[in-house]
Amino acid sequence: MRVHFIAIGGSVMHNLAIALANKGYLVSGSDDYIYEPSRTNLANNGLLPERLGWYPERITEDINAVVLGMHAKADNPELLKAQELGLQIYSYPAYIYEQAKDKTRVVIGGSHGKTTITSMIMHVLKSIGRDFDYVVGAKLEGFETMVSITQDAPLMIIEGDEYLASAIDRRPKFLLYHANIALISGIAWDHINVFPTYQEYLEQFEHFIESIETKGTLVYNKEDKEVQKLVSDNHSNINKHGYKLPDFTINKGISYLKTAKGDVPLQIFGKHNLSNLAGAFTVCEWLGVSRDEFYQAISTFKGASRRLEYIADHEGSVVYKDFAHSPSKVRASINAVKEQYPENKLVAIIELHTFSSLNEAFLQEYKHTMDAADEAIVFIDQHSFRQKNIKPIEAATIAHAFGREDILYVNDALILESHIEKMNPKGKNLLFMSSGNFGGLNLVNLSDKFFN
Incomplete structure (x- = not known):
């Protein structure tokens, strides 16, 4: 399988390229600028383009798939050549779906808390020895890359972004994953350059709920009024499971999660992080993780990079x-x-x-x-x-x-x-x-x- 990345230097794009190379695919890519740490990561994996810039002559008929990053514009010379040749062109979320369509897909969405909730779930699953693939928007402790795609993992944990998929696919990324289990942490207007009104922004989350597979599950923050209303107005054939801020105490600068089996000391703090924890807990329950397993694992979670x-x-x-x-x-x-x-x-x-x-x-x-x-x-x-x-x-x-x-x-x-x-x-x-x-x-x- 030969895959070419247009705008390979993006944070998720270059991690996806590395993941596919590790899977045995023949990977190439281009970009007009590549910053750190993308440059070093690509170089270490033999994927750094020899020259910066766009070279349509590199786009040939033997390429099985072209993955188009959001940085590339609609008039990109390589994209135009790929279209001329009739090659299969994907945005990165669309290609991730292609890689994960036979797996159980857990998609974490919301205007805030996505990376933290995704990383909490990943931390817990890794702690208990579960096999899973993932896509996350930050470098996490204990994980070498931001993307992992394997042949055999039955499960994929995905941080779902509401921003547009690519210059030629103007749908929010999280719609393309077709979640089996989805989470919405909260809604607060963002990305006004593509959603100039709050109503337009809100509608993307309506579509996100509608994109959940039939008989799938929506986990949602029932303390967020906008989310609660969207859930109430939706009549899809899915399970709906709300969560709320759990009971906790703070003693000598340490937050403790109050549980039926005693207080669990945490290495994170803040009500928003405790709410994120409740969302992660609910998803993990749907994945068959026991409460004892979750509490033991989450007590060692130190937080996602750059999040407090x-x-x-x-x-x-x-x-x-x-x-x-x-x-x-x-x-x-x-x-x-x-x-x-x-x-x-x-x-x-x-x-x-x-x-x-x-x-x-x-x-x-x-x-x-x-x-x-x-x-x-x-x-x-x-x-x-x-x-x-x-x-x-x-x-x-x-x-x-x-x-x-x-x-x-x-x-x-x-x-x-x-x-x-x-x-x-x-x-x-x-x-x-x-x-x-x-x-x-x-x-x-x-x-x-x-x-x-």
């Missing part, structure tokens, strides 16, 4: 970084750190850099999301405006949008670094929130400067 990830601590002060960038995630992460460390003041720093977050109309969705922080800082790398061809946002607009007149707006990484370096760290925690990189700042080094 510990960076450093010194004399009672702690620094975390989090992937949070959408309004609901920002609020949840800030509240989690405040609840876990009620005695400490919290300095919360959010980087806005996505298309949605830099849109002045969408910016209003952040109203009061940082209210629980003792000091709130918004960082926007000034280069982001030029890269996205968006006019700069004024400080007054930021303050109004977040509903905090005292919010500090910074658009230069060096100024942010200097501000944090001058802080008195005593009795303070830092929380960095972004799906970007804060203008290239090294947060470990910045933490050292904060403590010193």
Whole structure:
């Protein structure tokens, strides 16, 4: 089987390419730019293109499948050549379905918590020795790659994204998996560049429920009003199993899950993470995992990469970084750190850099999301405006949008670094929130400067 990847440098794309190569497929690929860690991962597996760019002459009739990444545009020269030759062209979720259509497919969807819930389920299944394939949107401890596709595993755990599949397939990715078991963690408007109204965004989750296989199962957060309404309005022939925030306590900085067999100490914290845990527990029950097996395994789960990830601590002060960038995630992460460390003041720093977050109309969705922080800082790398061809946002607009007149707006990484370096760290925690990189700042080094 020969497979060619157009835009092989994407995070999931390059992991899928490696997984197929490990399965024995003949894999090739191209891209116009490839960043780390994709470059090194591809090179280590002998899959790094010799030259960057698009080369339609590489598209030949002996290619069995072309996998098209979202980075590639509809006028991509290699795509046009593949269409001219009549080759079979897939988006990556469509090709994953082709690889998993004879397996039980568990698809984790929702506007927030997808990676964490997926990684919890994977951690538990690995801990108890279950054989499974997976697709997840982050590098997880204990797993070498973000994609695993084998011949014999009867089960595949998939993080399902509502973003579009490719330039020529404008459906959300999670619709293409045709889940046997699906989960929806919650709904909060995102991706306004493709879903310009909340109603359009909401409709994608309606379609997601409708895409579940007949007599399949929907696991859903029944404390989310939008999700609850979608479930109530749906009349598909599927099982529906709601979950809610479980009982827990916090003692000396450790969260404990309360169970009928006693308290289970956890290495994660925050109500949103406990809610994610409840979703993972419910899915695992449907997969035949016992409660005892789940509790024992989840007690060793340290969290997904960049999801309330510990960076450093010194004399009672702690620094975390989090992937949070959408309004609901920002609020949840800030509240989690405040609840876990009620005695400490919290300095919360959010980087806005996505298309949605830099849109002045969408910016209003952040109203009061940082209210629980003792000091709130918004960082926007000034280069982001030029890269996205968006006019700069004024400080007054930021303050109004977040509903905090005292919010500090910074658009230069060096100024942010200097501000944090001058802080008195005593009795303070830092929380960095972004799906970007804060203008290239090294947060470990910045933490050292904060403590010193």
